Amino acid sequence: MRRLSALPAVLLVIVTGSFFLMRLAPGGPFDMDRALPEAVRLNIEAKYHLDEPLPRRYLRYLGDVVRGDFGPSFRYPDRTVNELIALGFPVSLTLGLCALAFALVVGGAAGVVAGIRHNRWVDHLTMSLALGGVSVPNFVLGPLLILAFALGLGWLPVAGWGSWRHLVLPTITLGVFYTAYVARLSRAGMLEVILQDFVRTARAKGVREAAVVTRHALPNAVLPVVSYLGPAAASALTGSVVVETIFGIPGVGRYFVQSALNRDYTMVLGTVVFYSMLLVAFNLIVDCLYAYLDPRVTY
């Protein structure tokens, strides 16, 4: 509960920090090659409240954010930032959840098997693959996968969004790093747990090996994986920026890069604030999950 009370402060720091950081930027979104006529410039500035003193603008923005309004986009004048996020977020969310689910299922299973078969060939194979997985950057893997499976073999579409077939390559591209990491974590967790007394006791009582692993060892071995979920989600959000760019997926990440390149302040600011809120909320859920799995932990 103490963590809940810290939430508004954290969010305030994020909003304030990113707001003033953006104002430091030289040049604005309306700097064109040719100077705009004075009247037009004044009109634009009035429309976006750029003519007001900075503290007023800050307070106005803060008020808007509290009401959940990120303002209009500078670059797409007929769209608000909220609309753009609402348009892209379901797409990004689908991609991110698929990648994380892929990582948990594949990485978790591989790690547990490697842990049980410690120092056998399965273990060595898994760990070599895992080291490869954390070393191959997603923007190298993505194009190579496209080259092999889309252009070469023609099994899957090169880019785009719409059906499950569009989802396969991006999910793998985004998920491989986390899969590898989860495999290492769950293997280490398994190795630590499998030799402990309560596992031996369970075996001595004649519990079947499968049940020993799933009921007794696994819940204790997954704790490091659970605490990795927060950082994983954070970096999956950034990773999805690249993956969306490579595969031409219309998610928030692509809007974000374009707006960063175009100095679309409100859009960049809105995305960062939105993602930060999302992550803070996600971390809170992970903490609750951790406390549920490990009764020794209290907050």
Next chain:
Amino acid sequence: MTPRPAAATSSPARQAWRRVRENRLAMLGGAILVAMAIVAALAPWIAPYPYAKTNLAYGARPPSWQHLLGTDELGRDLLTRVMWGARVSLGVGLLATLVSLTIGVSYGALAGYLGGRADQLLMRAVDILYGLPFMFFVIILMVVFGRNIFNLFIALGAVQWLTMSRIVRGQVLSLKTREFVQAARALGVSPLRILALHLVPNAAGPIIVYATLTVPAVMLEEAFLSFLGLGVQPPMASWGSLASEGAAAMEPYPWLIVFPGLALTVTLFSLNFLGDGLRDALDPQLAR
């Protein structure tokens, strides 16, 4: 009297070095890195072609004896570009790690040494920062302060120090109760000197290990930014921006993505091998 830490040339460091040497993968990684570093340092002299020389009539051709890794659409030799890219990629990796090392070590050492309330407060801030989407802030920093290479490594270093500060804090927290620190305090050594000369050097093992693991993380981030067009700007090239150009042209010219990607992947591999090897050799938990 206990020996001064500086005089401890005997067992622990040598034992660790022997353990690293026995780890063949770590040594292989180290060898590859040394070779990469030499190539990067000597690129202006050993690269087969001038770095920005274009040959539009020649165009993009696959690898051949004249151009071992092929050429890009402007007829530039890819091997030359990959060699020059190594300078940027490795340089940013090292310098940004140095920045993160400076911030992380001083922050963590301070928190650990002060202890109590101040420690709680400082580490709580780290906890909070951990949950934030940091690359987005780096992107803002790059947009705000301009996309040049110095801003790049400062921005990357400035967001990579969190884990380092946690590690150093933990080390300092346990070291500061030891006798040699009490002795130094009793002799009237100032807190700053105790921190810099007694506590931090004794935490060197974990610091080195984690710094080795920070380099690939930072290199990956530099490549990520350059891939998006937010990092190194043309005509300068890093492996990330080469991969970006390659990805854009991979349909007709696949070698343009394969070779820069390979260079980056092999380097990251080597760094991870070396880092894992060093951790196994230096990890205090295993040593005990």
